[in-house]
Amino acid sequence: MSESKLPIEVAHLIGIGGSGMSGLARFLHGMGVKVSGSDHVDSDCLEELRELGIEVFLGHSAKSVNLKGFEKGWVVRSAAIPEDNPELVRAREKGLPCFLYAEAVGKLSxxxxxxxxxxxxxxxxxxxxxxxxxxxxxxxxxxxxxxxxxxxxxxxxxxxxxxxxxxxxxxxxxxxxxxxxxxxxxxxxxxxxxxxxxxxxxxxxxxxxxxxxxxxxxxxxxxxxxxxxxxxxxxxxxxxxxxxxxxxxxxxxxxxxxxxxxxxxxxxxxxxxxxxxxxxxxxxxxxxxxxxxxxxxxxxxxxxxxxxxxxxFAGVNRRFQIHTGPQGGKLVDDYAHHPAEIVAVLRAARQAFPGRKLVVGFQAHQYSRTKNLLDEFAQALALADHSIIAEIYPAREDPTLDHGVDGRSLAEAVREAGGKAEYGGSPLDLADRLLPHLEASDAVPLILGAGELDGLVQELVRRI
Incomplete structure (x- = not known):
């Protein structure tokens, strides 16, 4: 497959910086497809794609869709891209084949x-x-x-x-x-x-x-x-x-x-x-x-x-990924955003760091998941020595609505389940909230969740 056997020669990926879409960009580029794409914020991932020779646009504009060569081309969007995205609207107006990420991968399979x-x-x-x-x-x-x-x-x-x-x-x-x-x-x-x-x-x-x-x-x-x-x-x-x-x-x-x-x-x-x-x-x-x-x-x-x-095999980023800070402190970074995953990570941490104090910084992902599994989340987080709960990451849900659950109510549920927990507000504030709990030399922070936590991990690692 080093030379393209695909039915396309050109692809434009809307939301190219996502975990799935960036992988698709690398795959298509390796197959000889001319790839371009767009995303709303810059990132290390986008820079890596640029280094491969992939044209990446910041922001979403109809002008980003280059119609040249699309006789054999696809426009692919992530599930997070709305129907009124200007690039998607332009592509459909011009009659270009448009697919969701999952549909495109299905065709590739x-x-x-x-x-x-x-x-x-x-x-x-x-x-x-x-x-x-x-x-x-x-x-x-x-x-x-x-x-x-x-x-x-x-x-x-x-x-x-x-x-x-x-x-x-x-x-x-x-x-x-x-x-x-x-x-x-x-x-x-x-x-x-x-x-x-x-x-x-x-x-x-x-x-x-x-x-x-x-x-x-x-x-x-x-x-x-x-x-x-x-x-x-x-x-x-x-x-x-x-x-x-x-x-x-x-x-x-x-x-x-x-x-x-x-x-x-x-x-x-x-x-x-x-x-x-x-x-x-x-x-x-x-x-x-x-x-x-x-x-x-x-x-x-x-x-x-x-x-x-x-x-x-040495592992995947954000899957029980252990970071070491300049002072020798250890931090575990994990994507766990379901109660069963939190339990599994905490059990692994007890084995990897026996006798150590486990301090969790957690951001729940979606109101609907948190509300439906509130008791399970509370019981899972109660297994930590202390948890600091950020506000819920809404993902595709509307944060302006009352969903009947928030970060404060999750922290309260953990306490009711017998655990120690406090509300931490924005993920940006969690570092300052976590650090006092890490003063003990035996404390190990675990940053768990699928939301906005990359900056928190980097900040904490610099300070442990």
Whole structure:
């Protein structure tokens, strides 16, 4: 795929600085497509795209859409871009093909051997682990990953083969656009309440994703996957259960933990594979690695070499990413924005930093998620020694409306659950709020959330 086999020669990406869109820009550029794009604020990510030779516009203007060459071109927008965006309006007026990010990735997946990773939690880490396993086995996949991977040089790339590894996001049923060859369902948890108000809605969506596999396609599922989803899987799909139970097809045995990182021996039915020694903190990474190994093997990777790729993988930014400050202090930065993820991160931190005081700076993502899971958030954050709660990041929700929940009420809920918590206001104010709690030499700050936290992390790291 080093030379473009795509049906396009030009692409304009609206919202090019997003985690998915920037990866798509890198992928298309690597395929020989002439890429341009726009975003409303500058960033290190946009500068990196410029260094590749991609033309990036700041702000959104109809003039940014260059009509030259669009006989074979796409205009692609992120889900955050509104219908009245001037670039989108101009493109539609001129009759240009316009797609959402998920639709564009779905079209790219056609005709390729696509490995898709779905689940409420762990998609980014598992996708990256799969790429690492494939590369260690001598394969050169293309990939789109929802986070920056320093060891890969970014979050998207066009490989030389026909393999395409991609996250399959359930938001807005985006993963229904994919045409995977093999796929994974890591887990299911209530989430995205604006899309899935009821649990059954989420199950039906994941069932639809499973049904997109071709006959003979392999589907890797957690051993405790909902029966409703299992019942909807076509009979000609090869289902592989992953877990720790005796009846799992691919499982981890001889699991050991050292300072928060785990090693294990993968076993597929009765066959043992080489031992994996993960560099990633958290017991949940064992399951992620098993899913990645299964997908890599389904794509033809040698299991011994793939296992080495799992062991050598150093991680994704903002996934239990440990920073060291100039005074030797440690800080954990993580994308956790769901109660189950917070629990997993705190458990990993207790193992990685035994006996240390864990101080959390947290910004919830979306009012609807916070309101629907308020009790679960409170119980999760109560596991920390102290939490400072920023105001909720609204994302696509209107912050001027009364949603019945805010940062103050979340902090109060944590206290009612037996934890220690205070309201911290804007994320910009959290550094000054957190620092007094870090004066003890044994304190470790954890910055959790999917909102506006990058500046906070940088400021704290400078001061610890």
């Amino acid at each position: 056609e005709g390729l051997r696509t490995l898709a990773v779905a689940g409420t939690h762990g998609k980014t880490s598992t996708t990256a682990l799969c790429v690492s396993a494939l590369r260690a086995a001598g394969l050169d996949p293309s990939y789109l990953i929802g986070g920056q991977v320093p060891g890969f040089g970014g979050n998207g790339r066009a490989g030389s083969g026909d393999l395409f590894v991609v996250e399959a996001c359930e938001f807005n049923r985006s993963f229904h656009a994919l045409r995977p060859t093999h796929a994974a369902i890591l887990n299911l948890d209530p989430d995205h309440f604006d899309c899935y108000p009821e649990w059954r809605d989420l199950e039906i969506a994941f069932a639809g994703y499973a049904q997109s596999l071709p006959p003979g396609g392999r589907l890797f599922v957690h051993e405790d996957l909902s029966q409703r989803v299992l019942d909807a899987i076509p009979g000609d799909t090869d289902v592989c259960r992953i877990g720790s139970g005796l009846f799992a097809d691919l499982r981890a045995i001889e699991v050991e933990e050292e300072k928060g990182c785990f090693s294990f021996t993968p076993m597929h039915h009765n066959e043992r594979y080489p031992r994996v020694r993960l560099q990633l903190a958290g017991g949940f990474q064992v399951l992620n690695a098993l899913f990645a190994l299964g997908l890599a093997m389904a794509a033809g990777a040698d299991p011994e070499k793939a296992a080495l790729g799992l062991s050598s």
